[in-house]
Amino acid sequence: MEITFEHVTHSYNADGPTASLGLDDVSLTIKDGLFTAIVGQTGSGKSTLVRHINALLKPTSGIVKIGSRVIDSETSNKNLKSLRKQVGMVFQFPESQLFEETVEKDIMFGPINFGATEDQAKESAQKMIQMVGLDESYLSKSPFDLSGGQMRRVAIAGVLASDPETIILDEPTAGLDPVGRQEIMDMFKGLQKNGKTIVLITHNMDDVANYADDVAVIHSGKLIANGLPKDIFNNNDLLKNDLLTLPKSAEFAKKLSQKGFSFSKLPITIDELGTEIKQQLNGD
Amino acid sequence: MGRYLPGDSLIYHLDPRGKFLLTFYFVGIVFFANNVASYALLLAFVLFAVYLSKINFGFFIKGLKPVFWLILFTVILQLLFTPSNNPIWHWGIFTLSKEGMVISAYIFMRFILIIFISTLLTLTTTPIEISDSIESILKPLKRINFPVTQVALMLSIALRFVPLLVDETTKIMDAQRARGVDFGEGGLIKRIKSFVPILIPLFVSSFSIAYDLAIAMESRGYKDGEGRSKYRVLSWARRDNLTIIFMIGLTIILLFLRSY
Ligand SMILES: Nc1ncnc2c1ncn2[C@@H]1O[C@H](COP(=O)(O)OP(=O)(O)O)[C@@H](O)[C@H]1O
Ligand SMILES: [Mg+2]
Numbered sequence A: 001m002e003i004t005f006e007h008v009t010h011s012y013n014a015d016g017p018t019a020s021l022g023l024d025d026v027s028l029t030i031k032d033g034l035f036t037a038i039v040g041q042t043g044s045g046k047s048t049l050v051r052h053i054n055a056l057l058k059p060t061s062g063i064v065k066i067g068s069r070v071i072d073s074e075t076s077n078k079n080l081k082s083l084r085k086q087v088g089m090v091f092q093f094p095e096s097q098l099f100e101e102t103v104e105k106d107i108m109f110g111p112i113n114f115g116a117t118e119d120q121a122k123e124s125a126q127k128m129i130q131m132v133g134l135d136e137s138y139l140s141k142s143p144f145d146l147s148g149g150q151m152r153r154v155a156i157a158g159v160l161a162s163d164p165e166t167i168i169l170d171e172p173t174a175g176l177d178p179v180g181r182q183e184i185m186d187m188f189k190g191l192q193k194n195g196k197t198i199v200l201i202t203h204n205m206d207d208v209a210n211y212a213d214d215v216a217v218i219h220s221g222k223l224i225a226n227g228l229p230k231d232i233f234n235n236n237d238l239l240k241n242d243l244l245t246l247p248k249s250a251e252f253a254k255k256l257s258q259k260g261f262s263f264s265k266l267p268i269t270i271d272e273l274g275t276e277i278k279q280q281l282n283g284d
Numbered sequence B: 001m002g003r004y005l006p007g008d009s010l011i012y013h014l015d016p017r018g019k020f021l022l023t024f025y026f027v028g029i030v031f032f033a034n035n036v037a038s039y040a041l042l043l044a045f046v047l048f049a050v051y052l053s054k055i056n057f058g059f060f061i062k063g064l065k066p067v068f069w070l071i072l073f074t075v076i077l078q079l080l081f082t083p084s085n086n087p088i089w090h091w092g093i094f095t096l097s098k099e100g101m102v103i104s105a106y107i108f109m110r111f112i113l114i115i116f117i118s119t120l121l122t123l124t125t126t127p128i129e130i131s132d133s134i135e136s137i138l139k140p141l142k143r144i145n146f147p148v149t150q151v152a153l154m155l156s157i158a159l160r161f162v163p164l165l166v167d168e169t170t171k172i173m174d175a176q177r178a179r180g181v182d183f184g185e186g187g188l189i190k191r192i193k194s195f196v197p198i199l200i201p202l203f204v205s206s207f208s209i210a211y212d213l214a215i216a217m218e219s220r221g222y223k224d225g226e227g228r229s230k231y232r233v234l235s236w237a238r239r240d241n242l243t244i245i246f247m248i249g250l251t252i253i254l255l256f257l258r259s260y
Helices: A046-050 A081-086 A103-113 A119-133 A136-140 A146-162 A176-195 A205-211 A236-240 A247-256 A272-284 B016-031 B036-053 B058-081 B098-124 B127-144 B148-178 B188-193 B196-219 B240-255
Strands: A005-011 A020-030 A035-039 A063-065 A069-071 A089-090 A166-172 A198-202 A215-220 A222-227 B089-091 B095-096
Touching: A005 A046, A020 A063, A020 A176, A020 A215, A020 A247, A035 A046, A035 A176, A035 A205, A046 A103, A046 A136, A046 A166, A046 A198, A063 B095, A081 A089, A089 B036, A089 B148, A103 A119, A103 A136, A119 A136, A119 A146, A146 B095, A166 A176, A176 A205, A222 B089, A247 A272, A247 B240, B016 B036, B016 B098, B016 B127, B036 B098, B058 B095, B058 B098, B095 B098, B127 B148
Parallel strands: A020 A222, A035 A198, A035 A215, A089 A166, A166 A198
Antiparallel strands: A005 A020, A005 A063, A063 A069, A215 A222, B089 B095
8 A cells, every 4th residue: 555645734733822833735645565654753743644544633635545535624523443444553662552451352352343353363373463572372461461561562563464455653662671572573574575554753863774765854844855774875965964873784894995995875784884894994 | 621722911910819719709799789870980990991901802702612501591480471561572380571581681791790700711711720719718617627739739739730631532532433433323222322432532531640650659759647838838918909999890880780
């Protein structure tokens, strides 16, 4: 499903005296099957942007197209279930959404709301718990007896269980340990390989470099850049104004270039960096 | 009523104790008004106070929103059920009369006056200032061993966490909506059931917030009871005396204008 924002403006408390602009005339296309990263400072409007994709928020003006669905300011709050089944959303700190007696029931909650039978939901729970790296013995535990990282995984399983076509991730690895974060990121990349569209909000530029096909940079509610990670991280205007930081590999390459190396474009992943260094050393 | 709105004007600088008590006092004297002149006087006073606060009038209108239906209901009730000897219109149990119209206009005015003045208090006074005032006002009760400081602390913590819980509720509702919950759809049982996925996470997070807070307070050496000094010191100034004098003046004129 392709997702298109056309001149979307969102104003919080639009009718009150405290109106504040969350998004300002954003036009953006999120391509089907790609891994799109959304970056920007805290408060820049990233969460506001993605909440439009499953109509938790509606544009104050402009339209959002999700496949064949069109959402504008007039869209009714009813009949959004089919859209929300297609667009799964993992919120920031999703562990706070857990409420059932057992992990299994919690994972089944979404599928059943979206019309799956008990058996289908159970099957889905068994599949998803393994997908997020926990074994089936967790299914019968109470979600409140788990560690923070395990709760996070269960919450993610609960969103994936409804088998959404598009998966939105709002800082899904914030506060996780490095190994856990890599496992979870790899799992998301795997989902993309199986045909899902992934939208990831993150502050981790290494994740952007390693996993994303496309990057959108948001600043003060505006889309200020959109393109390939490699191009975005070589955009000097963004870097100069501190609107973006570099991934570690690019940072390292920058230091190398002060010591005699030269890069036409900064490499952004370890692999790219390694290849470049090897070439330049052999070339000498 | 509304959330505190940061600002800077005379009303903001008044001592919160004075503001708090005078607001209650004003709500009390609203019930003394009983004719056009006395209501006009009180309305003029409220509008003057709103003007002094330098707050956009829209915030006060917004304060009416949550009680809009209550006001409408009460006013219509008065309008149609006030008994009268010379009704303008009469149908079954309904009576429309001049007296009814006057009474419902007065009731409407009472609502407006009370809501505007309490909105003014909550917009210009932080919850912390309000709980400090309550503590200060209740201080004499210490003599009969009433735990004033503890109650005030509980109150200020509770007030501090209201906005936090509101945000948390919105967040959890959004998360469950994304998992296919329809709030406010289906029959009564279904609607009640749909609140379970909100209430449980809300309880869990409230307890964990409370627990974290208790540990944070203890590790910074909090001990309840005597001998704690105050970070925010309330100070009574000349302008507060003047406000009281102004209020006394208002009361005298009010008593003079009302009909007996
Ligand atoms: N519920 C809300 N009510 C009012 N303003 C909000 C609300 N949510 C977010 N905002 C404001 O909108 C802006 C963008 O917020 P958000 O989309 O959450 O940013 P990000 O996810 O990039 O950190 C911020 O200035 C924030 O204060
Ligand atoms: Mg956010």
